[in-house]
Amino acid sequence: MNEYNFAYLDEQTKRMIRRAILKGLAIPGYQVPFASREMPMPYGWGTGGVQVSAATLTPKDTLKVIDQGADDTTNAISIRKFFQKTANVEVTEVTKDATVIQTRHRIPETDLSDEQILVYQVPIPEPLRFLEPSEPETRKMHALEEYGLMHVKLYEDISKHGAIATSYAYPVKVEGRYVMDPSPIPKFDNPKMEMSAIQLFGAGREQRIYALPPYTKVVSLDFEDYPFEASKAEHSCELCGSHDSYLDEVIVDDTGGRIFVCSDTDYCSSQQQIIKEAV
């Protein structure tokens, strides 16, 4: 089998996925069940994102794939190669040049425009899952807008630890209606979700798609006296000196030495370029 349909999936399947995407955009934050297909990469490795990207891509698109903010992480490379092979689309590492960006665990530092689509890979789409394991139950809770359990959890965090003990996949409320899982992005990225680009979320194994249309109101859950805080390491990037990008901690020796560098590799190299040009 050497000939694939454009972007691997057959047209009927892509149509089914596009319908789910449109439904998701019409009801922001609502999890739309879809008949997820078995992809040639494992479940849990971005099959939801890959299916959404496959249904979204056109031959004229330019694709960027990041994992942990970086273009050169192994799984990002693997997914990018997959679309180069099956869709023959242009690929880029430059955030602003991409029309479709598939991401795992990060939102790029560079602001996205209304001509871009950000596709998230989602492991567990249900924000209430770890409070209530049953799917029929959580669907009911969403239908009835019954989010008391989530607030109790956040409250218990504060009473136990003095702070909300969630640092990534921090739950948000969409347009005052659905509580949504933003995928495991650090909570630092949460405020960026109110953006100009379309955001699509694909969970392959769990067979769910959800979406945020541009400029949708996305509020991180909190309390008046314990307001949400988008935190990051209190350092600046060792390579580009940026103070306001999300940082990875890198251990550099075996005596506890460590440095902090941008997790967004494209942002970091563009900042380094700016510094170089200024000198």
Add this chain to the structure above:
Amino acid sequence: MYVAVKGGEKAIDNAHAWLSEERRGDLAIEELSSDQIKEQLSLAVNRVMAEGSLYDPDLAALAIKQSRGDLIEAIFLLRAYRTTLPRFGCSNAVDTDRMTCIRRISATFKDAPGGQVLGPTFDYTHRLLDFKLAADGEITDVPMATEPLSSEIPHITSFLNTEGLIQQEPNTQSEPQDLTREPLELPASRALRLQSLTRGDEGFILGMAYSTQRGYARNHAFVGELRIGKVSVELDIPELGFSIDIGEIEVTECETVNQFAGSKTEPPQFTRGYGLVFGQSERKSIAMALVDRALRWRELGEDNLGAPAQDEEFVLYHSDNIQATGFLEHIKLPHYVDFQSELELIRKLRREAEGFTQSKEAAE
């Protein structure tokens, strides 16, 4: 000084090259052919076809070769290939009464029309390593039966049916949903549950079935009948107005007869569990029948004992080994962004906790 790690692309290519070298093993040893796998490791081929939901012994054998004998990996290869195939339609229900049996046993009757036929079974072999097999695989002469088995062997449960002692199954003519084409929504129909069980991981289904035997929703099953053989697959062709035979598949079918003292809604009678699996997959089909029976508590008006095997959501959501292995193994992928945010959080919480202890000590 830290240098951003580039070259992941090259690393991946090299890893794949190494993998194929490992797959081939020592070049001094003759290469294994797909045909050898198909013929001589046929039970592995059967398992890969069953859990891969694709009846194709050649492709399953290739998948086993490619996956270096990792059967879940082979199942995955077959599933990923299956996705790319169009769905032509829905066949008629296979008629297992007309199965060309190579094995057919019943644990509930000493003898019955059609007879007990052991067939090629491990059952009464002594599990002693056959060192002679290491040297040569020559087989002794296998005697032929003097007459062929009857082409129509009635099901054991049909004998219980005539007395009205076993629960009648409703005959739904409607086309069942396709688990691979529609998202699973709960509660699932029995047809959907059976689809899920037949492609579920053999080890998982076995464990679930075993748990019912040990008392977690015990339903005391007898193997009413187990049969293995070939059945023909027929498809209705609307343009022709009749059905045509499109091929033959080997399947294992198990019907269990389960004790049932009656419930609020049902009289005392025997009930059934059902297992049907591609190929010769005896263990899987018996296990499937036990789990099927345990999942039927609601329709039979039994109590939910809170046992795992009764919990449809638990069983159906966790039986698929391709979903399970993917999600399990994805924790190998980099998680340093989430881990970093956890690091920050735990440092913050510790600072606050220490600050709290210090201020408490100062107050004291």
